[in-house]
Amino acid sequence: MTELLMTPGPTLVPLEIRGAMSKPVIHHRTPEFNDLYFETVDRLKRVFKTQNDTFIIAGSGTSCMDAAICNTIKPGDKVLSLVSGKFSERFADIAKTYGANVTIIEADWGRAFDPELVKKALTPDTKLLTMVYNETSTGVRNNIQPISDLLKGTETLLLVDAISALGGDEFETDKWGVDLCIAGSQKCFAAATGLGFITVSQKAWKIIENNPTPRYYLDLRKYKGAKPTPFSTPVTSIYGLSAALDLIAIEKLENRIKRHAENAKLCREGVKKLGFELLPESEDICSNTLTAVKSDNATEIIKKILENHNIRIAGAQDHLKGKVFRIGHMGEITKEHVEKTLAALEDAIK
Amino acid sequence: MTELLMTPGPTLVPLEIRGAMSKPVIHHRTPEFNDLYFETVDRLKRVFKTQNDTFIIAGSGTSCMDAAICNTIKPGDKVLSLVSGKFSERFADIAKTYGANVTIIEADWGRAFDPELVKKALTPDTKLLTMVYNETSTGVRNNIQPISDLLKGTETLLLVDAISALGGDEFETDKWGVDLCIAGSQKCFAAATGLGFITVSQKAWKIIENNPTPRYYLDLRKYKGAKPTPFSTPVTSIYGLSAALDLIAIEKLENRIKRHAENAKLCREGVKKLGFELLPESEDICSNTLTAVKSDNATEIIKKILENHNIRIAGAQDHLKGKVFRIGHMGEITKEHVEKTLAALEDAIK
Numbered sequence: 001m002t003e004l005l006m007t008p009g010p011t012l013v014p015l016e017i018r019g020a021m022s023k024p025v026i027h028h029r030t031p032e033f034n035d036l037y038f039e040t041v042d043r044l045k046r047v048f049k050t051q052n053d054t055f056i057i058a059g060s061g062t063s064c065m066d067a068a069i070c071n072t073i074k075p076g077d078k079v080l081s082l083v084s085g086k087f088s089e090r091f092a093d094i095a096k097t098y099g100a101n102v103t104i105i106e107a108d109w110g111r112a113f114d115p116e117l118v119k120k121a122l123t124p125d126t127k128l129l130t131m132v133y134n135e136t137s138t139g140v141r142n143n144i145q146p147i148s149d150l151l152k153g154t155e156t157l158l159l160v161d162a163i164s165a166l167g168g169d170e171f172e173t174d175k176w177g178v179d180l181c182i183a184g185s186q187k188c189f190a191a192a193t194g195l196g197f198i199t200v201s202q203k204a205w206k207i208i209e210n211n212p213t214p215r216y217y218l219d220l221r222k223y224k225g226a227k228p229t230p231f232s233t234p235v236t237s238i239y240g241l242s243a244a245l246d247l248i249a250i251e252k253l254e255n256r257i258k259r260h261a262e263n264a265k266l267c268r269e270g271v272k273k274l275g276f277e278l279l280p281e282s283e284d285i286c287s288n289t290l291t292a293v294k295s296d297n298a299t300e301i302i303k304k305i306l307e308n309h310n311i312r313i314a315g316a317q318d319h320l321k322g323k324v325f326r327i328g329h330m331g332e333i334t335k336e337h338v339e340k341t342l343a344a345l346e347d348a349i350k
Numbered sequence: 351m352t353e354l355l356m357t358p359g360p361t362l363v364p365l366e367i368r369g370a371m372s373k374p375v376i377h378h379r380t381p382e383f384n385d386l387y388f389e390t391v392d393r394l395k396r397v398f399k400t401q402n403d404t405f406i407i408a409g410s411g412t413s414c415m416d417a418a419i420c421n422t423i424k425p426g427d428k429v430l431s432l433v434s435g436k437f438s439e440r441f442a443d444i445a446k447t448y449g450a451n452v453t454i455i456e457a458d459w460g461r462a463f464d465p466e467l468v469k470k471a472l473t474p475d476t477k478l479l480t481m482v483y484n485e486t487s488t489g490v491r492n493n494i495q496p497i498s499d500l501l502k503g504t505e506t507l508l509l510v511d512a513i514s515a516l517g518g519d520e521f522e523t524d525k526w527g528v529d530l531c532i533a534g535s536q537k538c539f540a541a542a543t544g545l546g547f548i549t550v551s552q553k554a555w556k557i558i559e560n561n562p563t564p565r566y567y568l569d570l571r572k573y574k575g576a577k578p579t580p581f582s583t584p585v586t587s588i589y590g591l592s593a594a595l596d597l598i599a600i601e602k603l604e605n606r607i608k609r610h611a612e613n614a615k616l617c618r619e620g621v622k623k624l625g626f627e628l629l630p631e632s633e634d635i636c637s638n639t640l641t642a643v644k645s646d647n648a649t650e651i652i653k654k655i656l657e658n659h660n661i662r663i664a665g666a667q668d669h670l671k672g673k674v675f676r677i678g679h680m681g682e683i684t685k686e687h688v689e690k691t692l693a694a695l696e697d698a699i700k
Contacts, residue, residue: 234544
């Protein structure tokens with residue numbers, strides 16, 4: 001029997017999507033593929049809730065994190081990075097790599113940011129503010145709007161990683177004023193790993209067009225207006241993404257988000273009932289798509305659940321390693337999957 | 351009925367590979383996937399005929415072309431680029447993007463390089479020589495050994511794009527002294543687009559380790575020693591690549607290369623018999639994996655073959671557009687496919 005993936009990505013890829021990926025390949029420079037590609041991009045934009053230009057890059061989610069920064073930052077540019085986990089840290093690392101002058105506002109892993117601290121650190125010459133919407137390493141969902149409000153009327157671009165939330169939680173790219181938003185195929189879309197998505201606002205284009213930082217494969221200017229893409233497109237992966245969008249359309253995005261919220265609540269209540277404490281310090285900042293749980297026996301619990309129940313949950317990273325386990329409930333994960341996982345957890349701690 | 355892809359990539363992806371891509375996804379940070387990944391890399395190395403470090407990057411072939419250059423070149427570095435088609439031109443473009451001082455040695459599209467000219471242009475401070483083994487845009491196969499011989503004992507790194515030849519033609523990464531060799535999944539491997547491959551010699555590592563050019567997603571230092579990869583791996587694409595390597599193992603690489611050579615010969619003889627002239631100026635520089643043919647009616651011929659026979663062949667790029675058509679015979683293409691294409695061509699010119 002196949003292992004049940006209750007990890008925060010990659011997640012269970014349903015047969016509908018894997019089946020679509022087994023279709024014969026058509027050439028990527030044909031009217032037929034052009035139509036499929038741009039239709040897929042249009043449908044993606046509806047999930048992002050954006051009118052902004054949206055691109056699909058052949059690469060993992062990190063390719064898009066990199067693209068967002070190397071296209072907008074030049075050496076010496078001031079970047080403000082909100083860091084409270086592995087992936088928000090990655091944004092700061094990438095910005096430093098490209099020579100940015102990075103100011104980090106830290107929140108403890110599992111805590112929310114204080115917008116007042118962000119306000120104080122923000123200067124008129126801040127070029128870019130980076131943050132993660134749904135911090136996969138901690139199960140914390142960060143509030144975008146209060147941060148975005150601080151940037152109104154400024155020159156600062158807002159870059160948000162929504163990789164592990166988009167398609168499974170509310171996200172309003174345009175309403176929240178997100179200039180660059182990133183997502184990927186392997187999380188709430190439940191498709192195979194290998195495609196990154198990025199949206200680009202007009203405000204961001206003004207910087208990107210003239211940004212001198214050398215880049216080629218990830219140069220967003222090459223993607224703009226390409227028909228359909230500047231380099232060979234992974235047609236098979238687009239088939240998969242298209243099927244994933246079909247599944248979202250059949251379920252309806254709002255129902256899908258509701259399902260994720262219900263499963264998240266079920267998971268939180270289940271682990272608390274078993275005596276565990278959540279890593280996020282309060283319920284209102286908990287992720288819709290994964291649950292991070294404190295436990296000094298995390299490593300043993302993960303092992304037992306895998307060996308005795310064939311269910312894979314995840315450990316934690318860096319200083320939380322061995323002290324936290326994470327249960328993913330994203331994509332096509334159902335109530336029954338969550339219940340089964342909770343039962344396995346109960347068994348593991350007996 | 352599905353269109354027969356006789357294009358020089360993407361090519362027909364056989365059901366064995368597409369079926370493998372429909373398998374349930376396992377997590378990419380598990381001992382099981384680690385084993386599959388490194389076994390796949392080992393098998394890839396046997397196709398490259400190399401002992402050098404070999405990496406798989408989630409991206410199109412261009413991601414690896416970019417990686418080869420941004421990892422080895424800093425602004426002002428001298429690069430010698432042998433250019434005789436679209437893809438060799440791309441190397442020069444990428445090198446310029448990263449601020450290299452690029453000297454271009456041109457050969458007419460369809461002609462071979464004169465090693466004497468290369469020898470003259472080579473200086474002790476040339477950091478990198480770029481060339482394409484099998485120029486997909488012209489159907490010319492360039493001789494690596496005479497160029498490589500010029501670099502013996504020098505500091506110059508040899509970068510070769512073997513994207514459209516590896517797995518379908520002789521290639522000797524180590525014997526020919528290729529420091530950085532690039533290939534991709536969607537050509538002679540007959541797998542889906544979306545994976546790039548790159549090999550790195552010890553001589554190249556010495557430069558890469560200290561090269562200051564900022565890069566993140568394509569930073570080869572992050573791939574070295576990663577278990578198995580620094581960023582999320584497209585497990586589904588690795589399933590496909592592994593199945594492609596199975597097919598190569600079953601056929602045996604030497605038989606596969608022989609089949610490609612026979613099909614190439616059949617194709618060349620067939621088009622010549624129909625009164626066409628090949629784009630490459632002589633038979634001995636013709637590619638094993640595609641055939642480029644001169645014709646002022648190229649556009650019409652391509653259209654007729656597609657509409658009347660459901661076979662897709664390719665046009666040409668840039669100044670050859672409308673004057674050349676290209677027939678791909680790579681990957682799983684058989685003698686029968688080539689014969690069918692020649693019959694369609696005969697019908698198209700009636």
